[in-house]
Amino acid sequence: MNISAASKAAGLPVKTVRYYANIGLVEAPSRSSAGYRTYDDTAVRKLVFIRRSRAFGFTIEECRDLLGLYQDQSRNSAEVKRIASKRLEEIEEKQRELQSLHDDLSHLVRTCRGDDRPDCPIIDYLG
Amino acid sequence: MNISAASKAAGLPVKTVRYYANIGLVEAPSRSSAGYRTYDDTAVRKLVFIRRSRAFGFTIEECRDLLGLYQDQSRNSAEVKRIASKRLEEIEEKQRELQSLHDDLSHLVRTCRGDDRPDCPIIDYLG
DNA sequence: CCTTAACTCTCCAGTTGCGGGAAAGATTAG
DNA sequence: CTAATCTTTCCCGCAACTGGAGAGTTAAGG
Incomplete structure (x- = not known):
């Protein structure tokens, strides 16, 4: 091959x-x-x-x-499980992080009118 | 400064x-x-x-x-909102991806005995 | 037999967003 | 005056590949 x-x-x-x-x-x-x-x-x-x-x-x-x-x-399957558990914890940590970002950013996006005016809660939050 | x-x-x-x-x-x-x-x-x-x-x-x-x-x-706040919405979608996409990984991996970790024997559903799944 | 397309090889550079560390000069505290 | 602490530039390295150049190989069609 x-x-x-x-x-x-x-x-x-x-x-x-x-x-x-x-x-x-x-x-x-x-x-x-x-x-x-x-x-x-x-x-x-x-x-x-x-x-x-x-x-x-x-x-x-x-x-x-x-x-x-x-x-x-x-x-030993214990060794495999150890590695996989470590990865699982990283995934869970990342999930918490993303959830927090999502909560904040989705709130900002919802409250932004998104029109032709400059007022913007997203910019306000970042600045 | x-x-x-x-x-x-x-x-x-x-x-x-x-x-x-x-x-x-x-x-x-x-x-x-x-x-x-x-x-x-x-x-x-x-x-x-x-x-x-x-x-x-x-x-x-x-x-x-x-x-x-x-x-x-x-x-225009619309432009800000567009960029933020794009990022929000990426976050949501990543969340779905991580959720899927989490479901699969946590199931495997739960079903692995993690002892000194070689039998391992995690290895079985990967191999 | 010849051409040509498709495949494969090696090597080098670029990606993202910085961080580490060297060598040299500037400033400050005691 | 000296020692410690900035600050500068420059270049390398990370993770895990991906793209591309330039050169050689192989398979198919005429």
Whole structure:
């Protein structure tokens, strides 16, 4: 499988697939005689794993750890849970932050008339 | 006022104050004979305005626009409202995204035993 | 067999919004 | 007078890619 086939199978851009090997997140693929990267199903499965991990917002370093656990048949699920819980707390923190921003900004937007006059509670709030 | 006094008054790091002038977000401050930047209350007010705008998550370019409107006595509040509404929609989009991630990830975390055995619904989901 | 399109390679630069740190000059306190 | 504390400019680094240049490779069609 060449890189574009692997990228389609994994659901990742070609550039990203190369990038993940460059930073050592996945092992460097073997090469054809012309120097083309060749991928097998195992490599694609790892890429899919990373794509799904990234979709949860795990950092590359966290993906590295998760991928290690994925491949470790003697892993402790506690370690996986620890990493996931940490991410969950970050998500909850971000949610609180966004909720606060939303409350404030939506109030301002509602009270702004939005016409051709200069009076504006949004500007008043910011200034 | 030297830069550190202005930075304290504005609630922004010194580096950030310099950065905002470098990218032309605020006008370049006048200089003392030794080349030190000097700030007045007007300059500080603009920096505060930017800090508050940034706190809402407006990009630097949006801050540039908002600052222009702030200083434009003949502005239309409609323009301000348009920019703020756009940001509000982004916030809401992000909230939906985070809610979805939260639902999925919290479910996985709840169902993972988190012990010394390898079985793990989180890994199963990602793999 | 030849052309041409599509694919792949490496390398470098840019993105956003700053932060860190070096080296050099200015100012202030004691 | 000296030491500490500013301040300056400059350049690098972060996260996680993305875009593009320039060069080589391969597959399809005529």
